[in-house]
Amino acid sequence: MVAASTPPSLSVTLRVWRQAGPKTLGQFKDYAAKDLNPNMSFLEMLDVVNDGLTIKGEEPIAFAHDCREGICGTCSLTINGKPHGPGRAIATCQTYLRSFRDGDIIVVEPFRAAAFPLVKDLVVDRTSFDQIMQAGGFITARAGSAPEANGLPIAKGVADLAMDAAQCIGCGACVAACKNASAMLFVSAKVGHLGLLPQGQAERDRRVLAMVHTMDEAGFGSCTNQYECSAACPKTISHDFIARLNRDYLGATLRRAFQPEAATTDGGGA
């Protein structure tokens, strides 16, 4: 048997959120996208639509994208109310038109969260994630050359779990899917990743307190344990990390409150 070389093409109507800038009012506009190859990615379809708009002298749809292979987390947009579209464990750039049917009306909206202010059309500003990372999503250590691989023993199970958390690409789908626009899944992945590994221990308490504080300051919501985040996550980060974050936060809060204070900060003696 020989597979059909050209699958039947499909045509859809895109109902896209258009907004010239953060201060202007936005609205939906319909675009007919005709005779598309079902093996096109969602972003490639937007490219085709934008080509048409450019030729007609209209403003193309602004959307964010970079790697187009599911590793950078830039392609943040919402398709029919779900971040990254109907698939599971994939980003928008890995969503193909074969997930839709001929004649579908597809609603395309930006991620909606007060902490992700809109820049233009489908593009939002996710600087708040960077601020959370700057508050503690790192290890303050001499960054010399790579150490001997087995110099620091880490149990296999722990390493695997840390790697699960480290898969987070910071795309913001968790915030977009959450009923409360909460960033808990993102923060829990970052805190969990470093908190599981030996290198992360020295700053573990400071990290969780600072990152949660920055998250709150940025105007994200709180977790109501509905797990829309992990269901929308293109990397299927588990909400078990959120439980771990809560536990870490509680522990760090209590430890900090009852820790004696050092008399001096200059290494002992007055």
Place this chain on the structure above:
Amino acid sequence: MNLVGSFFGSSIGRKIIMALTGVILIGFVVVHLVGNLQIFQHPDQINGYAQFLHQLGPLLWVARIGLIAAALLHIWAATVLTLENKRARGGDYAFKHTIQATFASRAMRWTGVVVLAFLIYHLAHFTFGVVQTETFKDTPPLNHYLMQNDYRVAGFTVVKAGADVANVHSMVILGFQHKAVAVFYIVAVGLLSLHLLHGFNSLFQSLGLRNAKWSGLLHKAALALCVVYFLGNLAIPGAVLTGKLRPQTAKVAAPAQR
């Protein structure tokens, strides 16, 4: 931030407050139900039990103040977090989609509000006698009931036979003979059970005591708790509505000789 600030001023801290006060409230409603089910025994039981609680005096007030504080903190955290969560979304999605959040979890806010309204009516009804006053336990003839046997708690006699106590048994049954009231109770405890279904699951997550290894078991336990809790609560107004529970007027005795 100091300790108080970390709990009251942060999102996770407030969730921990909701979880801990939730534990207290769940503990209360379960114990309360177990106490109430004594209505299916001899009137001595529930009347002796109510008398015993009132005899606790200052201890009863400690428990009441603790419960009021827990309820107020729970409602405060729920309100503050809900307002913040609304603000965090900014503009709403035009296309609203839910991937897998449960109905119980999405209904928390209004099930909570209905339970609060119910609680207010309930206290006005059975604790303060502000509504349905004619069948309140302090209104004659319900203010007198002669204990026929000793009422014991953990083997100790706490209310003696012959004691003159309030007739809570008749108060509850007469109260539920108003169909609308009985139905309101049933609907309210149904919504409370739904509130508890998500609440019981959720509090473990908020306290960091849940993971995929046992979340399935936890959910089954939550479901079992809520179904049993609902059926237990349904039984009392249900039995009055169906005529299975009747006030034992014959035993509403004359004032005790002193």
